[in-house]
Amino acid sequence: MVLKELKSALVWTELADPQPGPGEIRVKVTACGVCRTDLHVVDGELPDPKVPIIPGHEIVGRIDIIGSGVKGLRVGERVGIPWLGHTCGVCPYCLSGEENLCDRPAFTGYTRDGGFATAAVADARFAFPLGEDGDDVALAPLLCAGLIGWRSLVIAGQGKRLGLYGFGAAAHIVAQVAKWQGRSVYAFTRPGDSSGQRFALSLGASWAGGSNEMPHVPLDAAIIFATDGDLVPLALKAVRKGGRVVCAGIHMSDIPSFPYSLLWEERQLLSVANLTRKDGISFLQLAPRVGIVTKTTRYPLKQANQALADLRAGRFEGAAVLVP
């Protein structure tokens, strides 16, 4: 499914199967999650996308061709291909273990073709072996919603009371990890979204309410997965002195002006960008121990536009996954 120009529908297109170059692998895609970032790509909200582009960066597939020079992977192996598609390896960020901030990166489904397709090519060093446990569709959302959620959770710190603003694909995974870690989860949904709040409570949240509500106790930290900048002052109001608010999205509407008193007393506001391979390895090792259960809605690959429209409208719980 190809995005031929920004702000248009994806188009089902027959293309020659891509061939892996040196250091690359090709997979037959078995499942690809749909992420809010795909909507930002389609809507032209991110700078300098490759167009036309095949979106999709939560790819589960089986390797069918291995390019020259690839070590440690074999044909038939199941792998996950995430958002971080390539880094330069020599810029100051790569050299300091912050490859998520690389000066010359490539991102799957944004600056290189992704997984809304029957086959995809990836830089072998950035693919994660997934083993044979777990269903392809259930694993797909771990590759971005799970990973970025995990990085956000680590950056949010050790606080016990954790707020999650926007209870979609990422939050429904993070809630399970946080609960497993012994934290209390406070879930904030769109005001009046009682089914979303019930979903959060069913996953073990201690409290669920609208984003305009205040929990009865101050939170230690909050992660904002929703794309609405209006949530930032609300989250700052909800955290305690010294508390931390983490913006996890790649794009957010403007943050409205707010009184300094909301930030004062050493509250911190910070963002999370992309992921490192180390994040991926540690999270994918942790996921089976946590026993994460992803809630997914399957769509045939050809219905990618429907999946994106349903994501935009909030018509499903958890994550959408395309299946070729």
Place this chain on the structure above:
Amino acid sequence: MKTKMQAAVVRQFGGPLVLEEWPIPVVGPGQILVKTEVCGVCHTDVHAMNGDWPLKPALPFIPGHEGIGSVVALGQDVTAVKEGDRVGVPWLYSACGHCEYCLTAWETVCAEAQFCGYTKNGGFAEYILADPNYVAHIPAGLKSAAAAPLICAGVTTYKGIKETRAQPGEWIAISGIGGLGHLAIQYAKAMGLHVVAIDIEDSKLAHATRLGAELTVNASHGDPIEAVKKGTGGGAHGVLVTAPSLPAFRQGVGMTRKRGTCVLVGIPAGEFPTPLFDVVANCITIRGSFVGTRGDMAEALAFAADGKVKADIEMQPLSAINDVLTRLKEGDVASRVVIDFSGKA
């Protein structure tokens, strides 16, 4: 074009280096060829040619891991450097790039790391084959001869100081004011630390004072631990042991302040006793530190380019290499020796 080069080669462990003509290496994909201008001589070269360590290099090989020169040929797909760039080919010749250590900027402990002048041919030759992703980039204002000791001795001491976690305004004790120690004093001063220098020779301590050490302690007169504790008001926040002497390690731990860190970078053979009660009750950290990452390398060279760190060097031609190595073994080298390939030395 020239096809042969001069090289100093280890033919058998324990023997002298043999000066030979070797074919100039040809670059493969992802490799570069460096024309050597200078190459520093390090004590590790002595260990390599003696086969002192458990994992021995394959014979014959060319030692040297402080080579500096210009890139003269690029293999296919090389983008990280271009022809004419001045680079150093350091001990950390390459690493795998994808293990848990490489992914967190700890490529120095990668299990698949290759070492220059040890598992790969090194800089005691007119040309060096190198991995463009792991070479040191020499800043424009820094002379090649000045840079040579920094890509091993310099980065090792700089990283060691960082690993003490001592903060500007705090005390660092530097034990051993030789090739490593005299650089360590300058790095520590540039990093805003107060320096106490420890050695057993007054001439080296006088040099330490010239380089900016606020306090010097001669460890052969009286108790150096007490002297450091007294001079620093309770011990140094960070201690860097560069001396290849076991008593220096025990003393280093002893002079560490409560909650401080003692970093070891020298590797004398053997073990040293650890006073467990003092280490536990004073919450002391003892930490090993090994060379430095590429990020550390760039920082270490930048200090020198800014004029804050300058190695004492003695220039020698390649033909003198065996004399130099003999003097190193006998402890008869006051500074760092750099082999000059220009024919001027």
